Amino acid sequence: MSSFEYPGEYYEVIRKDFRDVAGETEFLASYLPPGGRVLDIGSGTGTNLRALAALGHSGVGVDQSSDFTAYARAAAPAGPADGVVEYVHGRAEEYVTDQRFDLVYSLFSTLNQLDRAGLRQLLTGVRGWLAPGGHLVIDIGHLLNFVDGYQPNIIAHHQGDDLLVTRLARQSVHAHRAVWRNEETIIARDGAGKVSMFANFFDQTVFTAPEVRDLLADTGFEVVAEYGGFRKEPGPRIGRGPLLFVARAAGAVQEVAA
Ligand SMILES: C[S@@+](CC[C@H](N)C(=O)[O-])C[C@H]1O[C@@H](n2cnc3c(N)ncnc32)[C@H](O)[C@@H]1O
Structure with a gap:
């Protein structure tokens, strides 16, 4: 999903x-x-x-x-x-x-x-x-990839032209299904200083x-x-x-x- x-x-x-x-x-x-x-x-x-x-x-x-x-x-x-x-x-x-x-x-x-x-x-x-x-x-x-990259909480900044995107991510594992869950909050600030926020979510087998x-x-x-x-x-x-x-x-x- x-x-x-x-x-x-x-x-x-x-x-x-x-x-x-x-x-x-x-x-x-x-x-x-x-x-x-x-x-x-x-x-x-x-x-x-x-x-x-x-x-x-x-x-x-x-x-x-x-x-x-x-x-x-x-x-x-x-x-x-x-x-x-x-x-x-x-x-x-x-x-x-x-x-x-x-x-x-x-x-x-x-x-x-x-x-x-x-x-x-x-x-x-x-x-x-x-x-x-x-x-x-x-x-x-x-x-x-999953084992080596596992971090329960991530804060990452991504800089674009006139756009800063920050990801707040949480990773968790469903051990019985061997599924890795990623929950992210995406926060973006554009060149005019307008801030918007989105929730993102994906499971990975x-x-x-x-x-x-x-x-x-x-x-x-x-x-x-x-x-x-x-x-x-x-x-x-x-x-x-x-x-x-x-x-x-x-x-x-x-x-x-x-
Ligand atoms: C990490 S992004 C990669 C997108 C692109 N391949 C790239 O390299 O930038 C994963 C993409 O897979 C899409 N996706 C996830 N599950 C899907 C599915 N069952 N069928 C089609 N697209 C799917 C998501 O909407 C998302 O755009």
């Missing part, structure tokens, strides 16, 4: 302190042909899709947050060489399409916000949406890397690479850090080999 209902511009200010968009873009683009088609699962404010559209790629973003989807739609690039992106508001597990994509990806631990059954359902669908030779990239939080590998195999994927970061650092790393899986459709690989 998650909310993420607050202005997308505030999220963008927070996100930049956690992520390397240039590295993410280069990584994703390395799995795309010119003018490729992408599907971003949990596209948030559209950060990654905007960067890929600026390289001429087109596609679809799906996200359950109405605020973030509205921000993404409004911020879509409109240059003549930019790709066209459609933003769909809804839960990824319920998304259906007859489109085919060269790359389906999900970044920033979004898939941890699905429960185990929901993730299995989603991956089963994604397996059928890959174009021939297409790839799946998932960036998932793993057990050690605590996956382990072997569990994700098994799930990918069960849903018809073959893992072709694992990295510890978007600069293609070797992985999996010890301790904290992203766990990146690159997979392709297992059946399609056999067809090519035959």
Whole structure:
């Protein structure tokens, strides 16, 4: 369960302190042909899709947050060489399409916000949406991210242009469900001194890397690479850090080999 209902511009200010968009873009683009088609699962404010559209790629973003989807739609690039992106508001597990994509990806631990059954359902669908030779990239939080990063209370300031965003966060764990609960108060002060405040909330399923590998195999994927970061650092790393899986459709690989 998650909310993420607050202005997308505030999220963008927070996100930049956690992520390397240039590295993410280069990584994703390395799995795309010119003018490729992408599907971003949990596209948030559209950060990654905007960067890929600026390289001429087109596609679809799906996200359950109405605020973030509205921000993404409004911020879509409109240059003549930019790709066209459609933003769909809804839960990824319920998304259906007859489109085919060269790359389906999900970044920033979004898939941890699905429960185990929901993730299995989603991956089963994604397996059928890959174009021939297409790839799946998932960036998932793993057990050690949670253990290593655990802090019961967090106060963090994120500075943007003329905007200060403060997060007051509380983390707790439901041990029996292996679910990590995040409760946040987002306080923003703009350049005119106006202060606004929002509540944000999300649960994250605590996956382990072997569990994700098994799930990918069960849903018809073959893992072709694992990295510890978007600069293609070797992985999996010890301790904290992203766990990146690159997979392709297992059946399609056999067809090519035959
Ligand atoms: C941490 S943000 C990451 C957003 C984006 N991938 C990025 O890298 O900035 C997690 C996003 O997942 C979305 N989300 C959570 N559960 C979802 C679901 N079941 N279906 C679609 N979107 C979901 C939230 O609305 C939020 O925008």
